[in-house]
Amino acid sequence: MPFDCKYVSKFALVLIHIGWFFVSPIGGQDYRSFSYGGPGIETINSISLSPDTIMISGTFDQSFSWGDFNLESKGDRDFYIALTDWTGRPYRIITGGSLREDDITNLEKLPNGNMILGGTYWGDGYFLDTLNANLSSSKNGFLNAFTSNCILVWRNYINGSGVDLKNIVVRGQKIYVAGTFESSLSIGDTLISSDYPQNLWVAEFSDQGVFQKVVQLN
Numbered sequence: 001m002p003f004d005c006k007y008v009s010k011f012a013l014v015l016i017h018i019g020w021f022f023v024s025p026i027g028g029q030d031y032r033s034f035s036y037g038g039p040g041i042e043t044i045n046s047i048s049l050s051p052d053t054i055m056i057s058g059t060f061d062q063s064f065s066w067g068d069f070n071l072e073s074k075g076d077r078d079f080y081i082a083l084t085d086w087t088g089r090p091y092r093i094i095t096g097g098s099l100r101e102d103d104i105t106n107l108e109k110l111p112n113g114n115m116i117l118g119g120t121y122w123g124d125g126y127f128l129d130t131l132n133a134n135l136s137s138s139k140n141g142f143l144n145a146f147t148s149n150c151i152l153v154w155r156n157y158i159n160g161s162g163v164d165l166k167n168i169v170v171r172g173q174k175i176y177v178a179g180t181f182e183s184s185l186s187i188g189d190t191l192i193s194s195d196y197p198q199n200l201w202v203a204e205f206s207d208q209g210v211f212q213k214v215v216q217l218n
Contacts, residue, residue: 038064040073046106048115050148056082057104057117069093074126079104079119081150094150098122108170110145110207114153118143118165118177141165143177145209154209160185162198174212175205187214194218 036042040062048055061077063070067090071080078097081104084090096102100122107117120141141158143165158165162182169176181199185192188211192201200217 036064036066038062038071040064045104046117048107048109052085053148054084054086054088055107055115055148056084057107058082059102059104066090066093071095073097075099075102075122077101077103081107081117083148083150092150096121096126098126103164105165105168108168108175110170110175111173112207114145114147116143116145116168116170116175118168120164120179139163141179143168143175143205143209156187156205156209156211158185158187158203160192170207173207175207177203177205185214185216187211190214192216 038060040060042058042060042064044056044058046057057079059077059079060071061073063072065071066082069090071078071093073095075097076099078095079102080093080095082090083092096104096119098121102119102121104119105117107115110116118141120139122139138160139162140160141163143156143158145153145155147153158177158179160181161184163179163185164181165177165179167178169178179201181192181194181201182197183194185199185201187203190211190213192199192214194216196218201214202217203214204212206212
């Protein structure tokens with residue numbers, strides 16, 4: 001489904017509605033509109049604002065076009081991060097994923113101004129360079145911190161069996177990550193095994209990406 005985006009040149013109010021993304025004008029100013037999308041399914045799952053940039057994360061399959069960018073998926077579903085100006089026009093888009101259905105979490109801002117985001121991918125994937133998964137090609141998670149210009153600062157992997165990284169919360173100098181796994185979960189030097197078909201977990205990291213602990217919730 002295409003995304004219809006209406007915008008103004010100075011101040012705007014961002015509103016989200018299922019299947020559409022648009023910016024409505026304030027104070028009766030003139031505005032223009034444009035759309036982006038492609039033949040597959042595109043999503044927006046997180047937006048972060050700064051004085052001169054809108055940072056958007058989401059997923060897409062097949063292909064989609066946005067401004068001067070024409071993106072092609074390398075698998076069943078890939079993810080993207082787009083940096084746009086306040087008119088909604090992108091000036092940088094980074095994509096990632098693997099050969100199967102990949103996903104991306106919410107964007108969160110760290111106290112030092114860097115951004116953090118996570119996601120899941122199958123087997124070998126790519127994002128800001130190569131992601132290395134385990135040989136079973138199972139579902140794995142990653143946690144990335146990067147600058148507002150999408151320069152990688154640090155990365156952590158969450159491996160195991162059927163790992164899914166669902167959400168990130170930043171509280172002061174701590175980062176909390178939540179998700180699910182099937183029979184096993186490996187973070188840092190900690191390994192958790194379970195006989196249940198699906199398990200919940202919450203992990204704690206410092207804002208420098210140092211793993212602190214993980215708790216299984218069952």
